[in-house]
Amino acid sequence: MTTTSRIEWTEQTWNPIVGCTKISAGCKHCYAEVMAKRLKAMGTPGYEKGFALRLIPERLEDPLRRKKPTVYFVNSMSDLFHERVPAAYIDQVFEVIAKTPQHSYQILTKRAERLANYFSSRSVPRNVWLGVSVENKRHGVPRIDYLRQVPAKIRFLSVEPLLEDVGELDLTGIHWVIVGGESGPKARPMKPEWADAVRVQCEEQEVAFFFKQWGGWGADGKRRAKSKNGRLLNGRTWDEMPAAPLG
Structure with missing residues (x-):
């Protein structure tokens, strides 16, 4: 099953x-x-066990049925490189990707070490964008080095939810950075200076920057619902997208 995304x-x-x-x-x-x-x-099919990890092979061929070139976010409801997903099943996912060069596939993981290990013996299809989550210094920033090991045409960081100042970032080999705050009733606040520090580093290192949202808190540090200003940083929107690298 594929669905139109609100992302x-x-x-x-x-x-x-x-x-x-x-x-x-x-x-x-x-x-x-x-x-x-x-x-x-x-009662939605596929979620009979809620958030328990489940492979759904009947969905594997869904992109094959779509001829219109489409940008897919793969496993928005899971992590392709979860330790309990067999490598053979990941292979099947990439077989479908390779058969559909008209589409682009964005794959985001927190299991960066497994991502690097998987591709140490496999090539990355040209229509794949690979990314890692970078929510803080302890867990997130170390994932960038693993991502850099993988020869994907586009490598990206999802700095969301941004939970602290992530400090100085080496963006060598990174093509795109997304920043956003946490949503939901228990959302943790994101300070404007944290987001802007990432933006400045993207500008200095010539990396595309995309500001997704403030989430459950505003730039003024107050809890609020989403509004028309929910994507403004420094008074403007930032919708930069990565350019495919040469070669």
Whole structure:
């Protein structure tokens, strides 16, 4: 099953896996876990066990049925490189990707070490964007070095939810950075200076910068609902997208 995405930086979601387990600070208030519980209550196929990890092979061929070039976010409801996902199943996902060069596939993981290990013996399809989550210094920043080991045409960072000042970033080999605050009733605040520090480093290192949202807190440090100003940083929107590198 693929669905039209409400995520600002993609078009469709493709979930041949659902469910996950928490491994770092960014997982504490996981939006996918909350959504999975709602879908289970609604009787949605694939979510009979809520957020328990589940492979759904009947969804593997969904992109093959779509001829229109589309940007897919892969496993918005899981993590493709979860330790309990067999490598053979990940191979099947990439076989579909390789068969559909008209599409682009964005894959985001918190299991950066497994990402690097997987591709140490495999090539990356040209239509794949690979990214890692960078929510803080302890868990997130070390993932960047693992991502850099993988020869993807586009490598990106999802600095969301941004939970602290992540300090000085080496963006060598990184093509795109997304920044956003946490959403939901238990959202942790994001300070403007944290987000802007990442933006400045992107500008200095010539990396595309995308500001996704403030989330549950505003730039003024007050809890609020989303508004028309929910994507403004320094009084403007930042919607930069990566250019495919040469070669």
